[in-house]
Structure formats: structure tokens, C-alpha cells
Amino acid sequence: MRLGQGVEWALHCCHALAEAPDASALPVQQLAALHGGNPAYLAKHLQALSKAGVVVSVLGPRGGYRLGRPADQIRLLDVVDAIEGSSPVFLCTEIRQRGPAALPPANYRAPCAIAAAVSSAEDAWRHALASTTIADIVTASRRQAPEAVTATARWLRETVD
Amino acid sequence: MRLGQGVEWALHCCHALAEAPDASALPVQQLAALHGGNPAYLAKHLQALSKAGVVVSVLGPRGGYRLGRPADQIRLLDVVDAIEGSSPVFLCTEIRQRGPAALPPANYRAPCAIAAAVSSAEDAWRHALASTTIADIVTASRRQAPEAVTATARWLRETVD
Numbered sequence: 001m002r003l004g005q006g007v008e009w010a011l012h013c014c015h016a017l018a019e020a021p022d023a024s025a026l027p028v029q030q031l032a033a034l035h036g037g038n039p040a041y042l043a044k045h046l047q048a049l050s051k052a053g054v055v056v057s058v059l060g061p062r063g064g065y066r067l068g069r070p071a072d073q074i075r076l077l078d079v080v081d082a083i084e085g086s087s088p089v090f091l092c093t094e095i096r097q098r099g100p101a102a103l104p105p106a107n108y109r110a111p112c113a114i115a116a117a118v119s120s121a122e123d124a125w126r127h128a129l130a131s132t133t134i135a136d137i138v139t140a141s142r143r144q145a146p147e148a149v150t151a152t153a154r155w156l157r158e159t160v161d
Numbered sequence: 162m163r164l165g166q167g168v169e170w171a172l173h174c175c176h177a178l179a180e181a182p183d184a185s186a187l188p189v190q191q192l193a194a195l196h197g198g199n200p201a202y203l204a205k206h207l208q209a210l211s212k213a214g215v216v217v218s219v220l221g222p223r224g225g226y227r228l229g230r231p232a233d234q235i236r237l238l239d240v241v242d243a244i245e246g247s248s249p250v251f252l253c254t255e256i257r258q259r260g261p262a263a264l265p266p267a268n269y270r271a272p273c274a275i276a277a278a279v280s281s282a283e284d285a286w287r288h289a290l291a292s293t294t295i296a297d298i299v300t301a302s303r304r305q306a307p308e309a310v311t312a313t314a315r316w317l318r319e320t321v322d
């Protein structure tokens with residue numbers, strides 16, 4: 001089980017957009033260049049974020065992407081779901097109801113104990129991702145790596161037209 | 162992000178082995194037939210469980226697989242890791258240290274706030290899977306679907322040589 005690399009990029013893009021000078025829109029090229037990435041690759045992920053409302057695209061000469069709502073209303077879960085899809089991690093196919101020893105459906109009213117346990121682990125994962133917002137990442141990054149945040153903000157400011 | 166179907170099969174095999182009459186070994190053919198599955202497909206997953214010590218293979222005419230240790234010492238996490246591998250769900254590639262605004266490594270001593278948040282969600286997932294054992298599944302299944310458990314035990318008993 002693995003999250004795609006797109007999640008790291010998407011989360012860092014949201015972080016960069018939250019720190020964009022004067023909340024300006026940032027073009028894909030600039031978001032990709034910030035961490036030495038490929039604009040075509042990133043464009044795909046930004047479209048997924050845009051479809052989910054996490055970012056919005058702004059047209060025009062100073063166009064690009066900006067956050068779709070305040071950073072404290074964007075949960076890491078929103079970003080992960082936008083990139084990975086929100087279908088369950090574990091898909092129970094009710095194998096317990098198959099085979100020579102299976103009984104009629106009425107005997108399986110309660111969810112399978114195995115499915116229930118794995119689902120509750122999945123809930124714990126989603127709940128944890130839902131409890132952190134991009135605003136929390138902004139705060140933590142400013143505290144933990146202040147020079148890096150300043151350097152990024154400076155670079156963003158200098159490279160915006 | 163998705164768990165493979167093998168996880169459902171592996172967990173149900175462990176459950177069946179925990180309910181095997183007189184703790185007898187069950188052959189792959191029987192474990193597969195129990196829920197209408199493919200023996201070759203299941204054999205691959207049983208080998209993975211065996212490699213992880215979750216099950217042991219027993220040679221001889223009444224051979225097959227049995228649990229590698231008591232059911233209350235087999236956590237769902239052990240089974241999921243055996244099938245899916247225990248490498249992290251999220252792999253941070255330190256993209257924050259790449260690109261034109263990056264600073265020397267000394268500025269990134271604290272783990273990236275994004276990586277830390279996603280890792281802690283992963284910890285929550287693993288912790289939840291570690292807090293349920295196959296013995297808990299046995300108990301819950303007997304309570305929730307007693308007729309189905311009885312029917313399975315009867316079928317296992319009748320089809321063991």
C-alpha cells in the first residue's frame with residue numbers, strides 16, 4: 001500500500017500557495033520550478049486539486065493557481081483524496097458469503113468482523129489526516145524551518161512578474 | 162491508495178486456521194475451497210504469511226498450514242504487513258530541499274511538517290491494525306455470526322481426511 005509521489009507535490013504546492021506573496025496566483029511553471037519539478041507532471045495534479053475545489057485556476061496575464069479557500073479550511077485529507085481518490089483503502093468483497101459452507105444472506109447481517117476492524121483502522125488514518133490543515137503546516141514550517149520559509153517567500157516574490 | 166484483495170483472503174485464512182478443528186493443519190486446497198477461491202492464488206499469499214511467521218507449513222499426509230503462534234499473538238497488522246510489505250505508505254523524497262530557493266541541509270534539521278503529519282496518520286492506521294488480533298476476530302465472529310462460524314467448523318471437520 002503506497003501513496004503516490006503526487007501527494008508530496010500536491011501538499012507542497014498547497015503550502016507554497018498559502019505562502020504566496022499577497023495571496024497572488026502562482027503559475028504551474030513557478031510551482032514546479034520551486035522544488036525542481038516537471039510542470040507537465042504537476043499540471044495533472046493541480047487539475048485534480050482544482051476539480052476538488054482545493055485550488056482554483058485564475059485566468060489572465062498574472063494567472064495561475066491559488067487556494068480555493070482559506071488555508072485553515074483545507075485539510076490534508078482533502079488534498080490526499082483529491083490526488084488518490086476517496087474510495088476505501090480496503091474493499092471487502094464478502095468472501096465469507098462464498099463457498100460450500102456459506103449460509104443464506106440473513107446470517108451475515110452484522111458486518112464481517114475483519115472488514116469492520118480494517119475499516120476502523122482506515123477511519124483512524126482519515127481522521128488523522130482530517131485533523132491537520134494547510135494552515136497548521138504553514139505554522140509548523142515557520143517554526144521549524146524559518147529560514148527556508150523566508151527563502152521560499154523571497155524567491156516567489158522575485159519570480160512573480 | 163488501496164490494499165490488495167490478498168489481504169481479505171489472508172485475514173480470512175488466519176481466521177479459518179484459528180477455528181480449525183483440533184488445531185489441525187489445513188491444506189491450501191481446502192482453505193481456497195472454503196470461500197470459493199483459487200488455490201494457486203492463495204498459495205502465493207500463504208507463502209508470504211509463512212515467510213512472516215504468521216503461519217507455518219506442516220509436511221506429510223495431513224499437512225498444510227496452521228497458525229505460527231496463538232491467535233491472540235497475531236495482530237491484523239502482522240497479516241497486512243506480510244501481504245503488502247511494511248514499507249511506509251508515504252515516502253517523502255525531501256522535495257523541499259530541491260529547487261532554486263533551497264538552502265543548505267542544516268536548515269532542514271526538523272522533519273518536514275508535511276511528512277510528519279502524514280506519518281502520524283500512518284502511525285494511527287498501523288496502531289489500529291496492531292490493536293486487533295485474530296483471536297479478537299474469532300470472538301467477534303462467534304458473537305455476530307454464530308451460525309456461519311458453526312457451519313464453517315462443520316465443513317472443515319467433514320472435509321479434513
Ligand code: FES
Nearest residue numbers: 092094095096112
Ligand atoms: S468478508 Fe470481506 S473481510 Fe470478511
Ligand code: FES
Nearest residue numbers: 253255256257273
Ligand atoms: S519534503 Fe517530503 S513531504 Fe515535505
